[in-house]
Amino acid sequence: MNTTANTSPLSGLANRQVRLASRPVGMPTRDNWQFTTEPVAEPDDGGLVVQTLYLSLDPAMRGWMNEGKSYIPPVGLGEVMRAGGIGRVIASRHPDFPVDAYVTGTLGVQEYARFGRDEIKRLGVARIDPRLGGLTQWLNVLGMPGMTGYFGLMDIGQPKPGETVVVSGAAGAVGQTVGQLAKLKGCRVVGIAGGKAKCDWVVHELGFDACIDYKGGAVKDGLKQHCAQGVDIYFDNVGGEILDTVLTRINRKARIIICGAISQYNNTETVQGPKNYLSLLVNRARMEGMVVFDYADRYPQAIAELAGYLQAGRMKSKEDVVFGLDTFPETLLKLFTGENFGKLVLQVAKT
Amino acid sequence: MNTTANTSPLSGLANRQVRLASRPVGMPTRDNWQFTTEPVAEPDDGGLVVQTLYLSLDPAMRGWMNEGKSYIPPVGLGEVMRAGGIGRVIASRHPDFPVDAYVTGTLGVQEYARFGRDEIKRLGVARIDPRLGGLTQWLNVLGMPGMTGYFGLMDIGQPKPGETVVVSGAAGAVGQTVGQLAKLKGCRVVGIAGGKAKCDWVVHELGFDACIDYKGGAVKDGLKQHCAQGVDIYFDNVGGEILDTVLTRINRKARIIICGAISQYNNTETVQGPKNYLSLLVNRARMEGMVVFDYADRYPQAIAELAGYLQAGRMKSKEDVVFGLDTFPETLLKLFTGENFGKLVLQVAKT
Known part of the structure; x- marks a missing residue:
């Protein structure tokens, strides 16, 4: 029996995650977070698994940590922290997302994100065209x-x-x-x-x-x-x-x-x-x-215009990239102390 | 010599006025006002004199009593308090404003308002058509x-x-x-x-x-x-x-x-x-x-629509009319204590 053909690219992968452990009062601290590790499951029919490359760190994340109604529900206690990001498809049972395609979406603060068929749209998972701009630019001017x-x-x-x-x-x-x-x-x-x-x-x-x-x-x-x-x-x-x-x-x-x-x-x-x-x-x-x-229908038009400016050298997309999922609690604070020069990005994996 | 023909309707008239004596701190008091009396001068060529019938008392008047920039300059110390009103022309050297015509405009808190040729437009003096609504309604729904x-x-x-x-x-x-x-x-x-x-x-x-x-x-x-x-x-x-x-x-x-x-x-x-x-x-x-x-150009269109509703009984114009120039300091305060039912109007002369 040849087992090689059946070895999944996911087997043996450990997904390190950052979960909301408690709701902060004032500035968040490391105590508000819990680091967990779990295996990466195979995708269901119509689903996919994405390796996180870059995560967007945004002021809005502070709001998501609070209880109470806003334009989007809060992150629940014990849940993986919500974050938008850029990743690479590593396993897929969805025809529109081949392995190695680059995607944007709500990946969460974790090394691997697994999406069911119904979650793909809800969490904004969409392919990006790396020819229009660099990967981190998709979290910045093109994101x-x-x-x-x-x-x-x-x-x-x-x-x-x-x-x-x-x-x-x-x-x-x-x-x-x-x-x-x-x-x-x-x-x-x-x-x-x-x-x-x-x-x-x-x-x-x-x-x-x-x-x-x-x-x-x-x-x-x-x-x-x-x-x-x-x-x-x-x-x-x-x-x-x-x-x-x-x-x-x-x-x-x-x-x-x-x-x-x-x-x-x-x-x-x-x-x-x-x-x-x-x-x-x-x-x-x-x-x-x-x-x-509210403007989701018109993103493609805006991306086309902005990518045109970037390619023509008429606009810059400047990112401040920090490496390492483990640094997430402290890196997030740079937003509130004003330390970042340019869009703050957490790099989760080497590309 | 027949002096009767030369007797002006203005001769012997005393114009009682309310002037801003000091700038209030908090709620205005009677001490912030000074009552003065002066004779009524004949109109210049192109000017007119109006007898005040009704004055509009408005929350904005409180702002005009303060120093400092707003959408309109403050009333100066010693000046007659600014107020919009309705009056009747009693002497005129302006062809568009015959004696006995009813007008609206910034008459001021006084019994008689005298306008030079250049002040007529600046102070918003304009004839009103009493057939469209009662005189006090021109300070309210039509004003x-x-x-x-x-x-x-x-x-x-x-x-x-x-x-x-x-x-x-x-x-x-x-x-x-x-x-x-x-x-x-x-x-x-x-x-x-x-x-x-x-x-x-x-x-x-x-x-x-x-x-x-x-x-x-x-x-x-x-x-x-x-x-x-x-x-x-x-x-x-x-x-x-x-x-x-x-x-x-x-x-x-x-x-x-x-x-x-x-x-x-x-x-x-x-x-x-x-x-x-x-x-x-x-x-x-x-x-x-x-x-x-900012909408002055379109007042006639709005007045026509609102007058139509009033005449058809589809809208009411409710005024709270208080008689007597002397009551001005206290009557004004009704706006801030919330005592008035309907538009607050000071009646200055019997009609």
Whole structure:
């Protein structure tokens, strides 16, 4: 009997996973996580198994760790932490996903993700075309952050040439897409980021017109200096004091895109509301929330446009890649301490 | 010499005026006002003199008493307090404004208003057609509050039949227009007002589907009970806690019209920001400010529509009329204590 033919590529594989052990109060710590290992089962009919290559670390993950209703249910205690990622199909019983195909989807914080037939669509598993961009770029400008920036800026912000666009979290994944895209649309672009080094990077690497260092204080002075004509569009990734300060500088008919509020996500007290919101009244301005999933039908069109810019060298996709599933608890915190330059990516396997 | 022919209708008239004596801290008091009397001068070429009949008392007046930039400059110390009103032309050197014509405009808190040629347009002096509605209705549904409610609801809110519309300050001038108009557009309409008597009045007189008594507490429970399908449009005249509570009940793609924040106007501390504003994100909702003057070109169209409803008995215009210029300091406060049932109007002269 020839056993070689029956040896599955999965046999002997151990899947190391990171599960939510407890809900954090304030900043998450290593105690909130549990590392587990389990064997990798064969795919069911219509299913597949994916090896995780890269995981996207996003501010939204902090929200998923909390109990309570949001735009997406929380991660349950004991469950593998939710995360989007890029992987390679290593076993398949689904005709659309051959072995060795690259896919994006909600892989979770684990080395291998197994999907049943019905989970493929629900967890957003889809093939990606590596010719359009590098693998990590599919977690950045060509991925969810890029889609968020694209539809937030274009659909909610509706930029017009000559307008001034301010974006907070400028060095992050969403921020870099928003800022570079706004430049391409003919706007003046001013970022807000933490630290002089990061601000220099935003201006020199990403080509923003200016970047204000909120850690250096004086966001108000920075806005006065760099947005002499006022602010027409503010893409808000941070909330808190910065949102309040920008509200004092908006123009008539300004548009504020509420994409996130990273400054508030680890609050143990209640969220700080924008006390200058009546500036919306005086300036006939608008503040609007957006959730990227609503635009899923139009992702291909946005990806095509952004990939075109990347290939033409008119836009960059900058990732900050950290290696090792074991570093997940600490690497995630870089988002909240503002240490990452570019989109934060956890590399789980060598490619 | 026959002097009778030369006797002006203005001769001997004393114009009693209310001037801003000092800027209030918190709620205005009688000490913030100065009463003065001066003779009424003849109109210049191209000018006119108007006898004030009715003055509109509005929450926005509190803002005009403060220093600092807003959508309109503050009233200067020593100046006659700004107020819109309805009057009758008593002397004219302008061909478009014959004596005895009725006009609306920024008459100020005084018995007689004198306009130079250049002030007529700037202060919004325009003839009104008393056949379209009673004189006080021109300060209410057919006046600025009606225009505010009309364009706020229709342009910013964009109501669709079957949607649920919530409006605070429901018994006030803007609120009654918004609520009745939303009913005519096929919406379910829930008011928020202060006190059981006022809420009963809103439901029985104005025909709202329900009205929540914020003084009875439990706005949250009231919204749960009366807006079982959630809130699609919130027309906010009050800000503060009520705005925050409504934010917890909004539907996907909800629209919040920021028209005012009467709960915050007398604050000596800073304005309270809506701490639940991230509900905009979760619900992909929008919060937008509006200032009625932006729609001046379209007032005639809105007046025609609203006058049609009034004449057909499909809408009511309810005013709370208080007589006497001398009562101005106390009557104004009814807006902030919530005592008025319907649009608050100060009658200055018998008609």
